[in-house]
Amino acid sequence: MNPGLAVITDRTLTYQQKVAGLAKVGESTENPLRIGAELQVYRDSGVICDLFEGSAPYRPRYIVPDYERFMRRGSAFLGLEPPRDIWEATAALLILYRHVPSITTFPVYLGDIDALLEPFVEDEAEARKAIGLFLLSIDRTINDSFCHADIGPDATTAGRLILELTREQKNAVPNLSLKYDPDRTPDDFALLAASVALDVAKPSFANHRMFAAEFEAMGLGDYAVASCYNGLPKGGGSCTLVRLNLAALAPLARGLDDFSGRVLPDAVARQLEYMDERVRFLIEESGFFESSFLVKEGLIDAGRFSAMFGLVGLAEAVNAFGDGKRFGRDAEADALGLEIIERISARVAAHRNPLLAANGGRYLLHAQVGIDSDRGVSPGCRIPIGEEPELADHILRSAPFHAFFPSGIGDVFAFEPTARANPLHLLDIAKGALASGLRYFSAYAADADVVRITGYLVKRSEMERLGRGEASLQDTTALGRNAVNNLGVLERRLRP
């Protein structure tokens, strides 16, 4: 069956999912990118992968609008005045979300929604109702788990209401980060966040100090956490994300020296070449930045777009050269992992894309969480499921990798349901993890319906529905189901 008809006749897809699927089929009939033969070999073998970004990029992969500006100025294109109360504020945001593109067709960043809504919180009961409907609308109309909202680092009434409503509603969307800063985030607010995480697998704890300091140092200013856990400049985003599969690359080498000296540098160079070409088409040919009202109204700025150099499967690559020493278990193996990341980091940092002003044209490293068809490929620099050491050891072994990945890296920990009796235990661990250099910490209790797959959230009940051959509202349910089968994400080591 041809691809279009397969989409049209699929009984497990909703109408919206078919529309998005057909758009992909349509895009794939155009192949305007100049892709050299060497790069094509890597793409065909899965070493270099653009993560279903399409053959003709017509919008940046991740867009991070300056929602603060929108709230101050409204939008001429959308015919919206600046909101004056909580109802206008939530309605204005929901309207704008409909018009924020991304790889998924849905917005991947919804704003620092506590700070956006706090000025409009007057009567708490009314605010609770408005924010409750706002969150419900997001889950029911943005049907994709890569949609992400941020709260914190300061405690606000809006932030508390968002957490309480998140626990009540138990929805998979939006993904939620608490920007945590020990100097600014009060303990009672963080403790509420930890206890909500044990019920609904969110929020995650983002290392605000680390992100803020790095984005400042890169001259990028304010940052947002979008999609899975992607740190990106606010008012900009990422043109593309391409990943290097180290697990697939390692077997192409005749040993570690050959890997480090020849195979890895070549693959990194090809991936940079591919990213350059995708950025070139987007910026010079697609016309996105000339036509989008987001640009014209200053909600995004081409000068604040970078691109993400992703990688996966570090553990498997290390294990291929480790002489039986395992990544995450043995200090020598971990050191080899760090050496590989340092090599990649140095090569990526030495590369400039003159079309991108952000960060001097340097791309941002990203520890990619994997795709649903991956088998035997661990996300980013994570220790493989089934080989996780004890919790303290796990965190301390993982932390050194996190400094290399300003555009995102994170770890996920599954806790025994009994952890709910002592949420301070989880908060202590989250605080310790961030203080030890972890960039992003996610936790959930093993019996919750909402579960963190790799970086995104899916409901077990929805995966079961799909398993029965019924359609599911969220397009990411299918990804979650495949990842459960292929990556064993429900088999994570349970922490007492």
Add this chain to the structure above:
Amino acid sequence: MTDIARGDVARGVVARGVVAKILPFSAVDGPGNRAVVFLQGCDFDCRYCHNPETRALCVHCGLCVPACPAGALSLEGGRVRWDAARCVSCGACIAACPHGSSPKAVSMTVAEVLSSIDRYKPFLSGVTVSGGECGLQPAFLEALLVEARAAGLPGLVDTNGSADFSSLPGVVAAAEGFMLDVKAWDETEHRALTGAPNRAVVANLRFLAAAGKLYEVRTVVVPGQFDAALTVRETARTLVAAGSGARYKIIRFRPQGVRAAWRGLPTPDDATMGALAAIALREGVREVVVV
């Protein structure tokens, strides 16, 4: 038992204690995430003990050495030596020990204990000293609590209440709080359950409650083995009479890990546990937790 006798004052000397095990992270030994230092040796013989190998001190008989499949044990100069690096944690040595002990308990200084948990400090609300029975090594306990507090780790004491804490003001002052087991209120039942009297336990309950040092009281419920309703009621009354805000944790007996004779006993049902919690709440206990 150690080079410190009961009641010694450890200040100015390098206190050593016999440590059964150190757990860097625990969710169930006090508020937040805590490191737990289990001291070796206990003067109770609870029928439902989940760690019977922490009761006695090693007598270095060497019977465990040939039982080890990993070659982690050896007899050197009349003492059993345990090599942590080779240990596979299979439990064969503990099964082979006729004395209710373990070759893995080691003599440590306070500094050694604290340095072993130093790297976990950013993750911890504090440290809990448990056992065995930590009250049997009071000088070491006090020194550990003092030094842990100085290192930014407030210490909780988890005790069976056999030691007279009213005569150990240094320990009481250095501890952030106490977690006390009240295993049975009736003296005869307590003896049958633990092989020991409970007068000291009840005296400690009153003393620590009145001193505002009680964080938690616990009772393990084993159907048919003692009058749990009486125990919960009297314990609750004592807490409330002393104005203590301690929480009462009422714990289901679980057969996992206990000695063979008690493995067949039933776990109490929800109705039993709910009725006991209701008694404690009716008496005015601030917080009751059933686990």
